[in-house]
Amino acid sequence: MFRVFSSLVAASVVLTGCATNSLSPKGDAVFYALQADAMMNTWRYECAAVSARANYAADAARADWWQRNKATVEAADFGLAYNLVTVTDTRLDTGARLAMSLTQEVQERAEQTVNKKLNDASDKEALCLEVLGQYQAGKWDIKGSDEIQGALWSLKASAERNEERYRQRKGMVDTAAGKQYGRSLYVVEKLSDQESCDREEVSLIKGEWPYEIYNVACEDKPLSIVRCEWGRCTFVE
Template sequence: MRSVISMLLLSLGLVGCSSNPLSPTGEAVYYALQTDTSLRSWVDACYDVSSETKQQALRTQRNWWKRNGAFVESADFGLAYDIIKVTDDRAETGARMAMALTWQVVETAEQEVNELMTGASDKEDLCLRILERYNEGEMDLRGNEELYQGLVKLQRRSQSQGKDLAMKRASVEKRTKTVYGRSFYVVEKLAKRHGCPGAQVQLLKNDWPHEVYDGRCPDGSYILARCEWGNCLITE
C-alpha cells in the first residue's frame, strides 16, 4: 500500500528521487495524516466495546488533538497547496489524486485496526492499551524529530500562504464550475457497505475537513454521509 501512496505523492510533487521515495515534505504529510487517521479508526472501533472504552476513546481523541491538531492541519495544508498547483491546469486530475490519497490513508488505517481487533481475545483490554499510548503522548507527532520539523515548516507556510491557497482554489472552482470532495471514494465504499452499491454520490457541502454527501441508490432510496478529515458516517 505504501507504493500506492508513493505514486500519488509523486504525482503531487511531494516525492524526491528514486533513492528517497518520499521527499521530506511528503514524509511529513503522510506521517501526520496517517497517525491522525489511525487514532480516529481506533476511536471508532473502541467506542461501543464498553462504557470504559467509550470514555477513554473520547478523552484520548480530545487530548491528542489538543497537542497535535495544529500539525495535522498544517499537513493537510501542505497536501492541498501542492494539489492546487496541479489543478491550476488539470483540475479533475488533481482532485482525483487528492480523493485517492484520502481514501488510501483511511483504508490503510481501518485495515490495520480491523486486523488487530479481529484477532484480539479481549477487545476491551486491547482498546484501553492502544488508546492509553495515544493519550499519554507515545504516538504524538513530536515522536519523530525529523518529520516533526517538517510539520513545523508546513505550519509556517500555512500562516504565510493560506490566503493564497484559498484564492487559487476559488479560481479553479470558478473556471471549471466543479467542486470536488476529498472523501468521495470513502463515501462510495461506505454506501456499498450499507447495501447501496453503485450509488450516485454527490457533494452537498465542501468545507474541508467537514464534508456532506448524498447518494442515490439503485432502488431509488437515498443515503446521507457526513465526513470529518476523511472519516465518514452514514446518518439516518
C-alpha cells in the same frame, strides 16, 4: 506500512509539478502526520463501539491527543491540499482527484490495521483501554525524524501565510471542473458499494474539510445522507 503510500505522494508531486514549488513538503512528512491522525481516529471510533468504558476512554484520548497534535495535523493537511491546487496543470481537477485517492488510501490503511488487531484480540475492551491509554499518555504523538519535524514546522509557518491563495486556487479548480470536489468522495463511493447502493449520483452538500456531507442517490433510496469526518464516512440513519 508507509512505503507504498509515500510513493503515491511522490507520484502526485511528479504528476502535478510540485517539485519546483518551494512550499512542497516531503511526502513522508505529510503522510506521517495524516496517517497518525487517521490511526488515532480509527481507534477512537472502533473502540467507542466496544463498550461504554472504551467509549469514554476514546473521547478522553482523542481530546488530549488532539490538543497536543492539532497544529501538526492541520499543517500537514494544508501542505497536501495547497500543493495539489496551486500547481500548473492542463487538467485543473487532477489535484482534487489525487487528494481524494490519497485520503481514501490513508483511511483504508488505518481501518485495516486497527480492525485486524481488534479481530485478533481475545479481549477487545482490554486492548482498547491499553492503546487509548497510550494515546492519552503521548506515546503515539506525531514526532518523527528531525527531517520530518523540520518539514512539518515549515508547513505550520506557511499555512497561515498562504491560506488566501489556497482558497482562490481551489475556487478556480471548482469553477473549471463545474462542480465542488470533496476530499472524501472516493471513500463515500466505496462505502455506498459496500452498502449495496446502486448509486446514480454522489454530490457534495457541505464541504468544509475535515467535515463533509454528501447526498447519495441510490436506486432503492431516493435520498441518502453520508457524513464524513477526516475521511471516515457513515450513512446517517
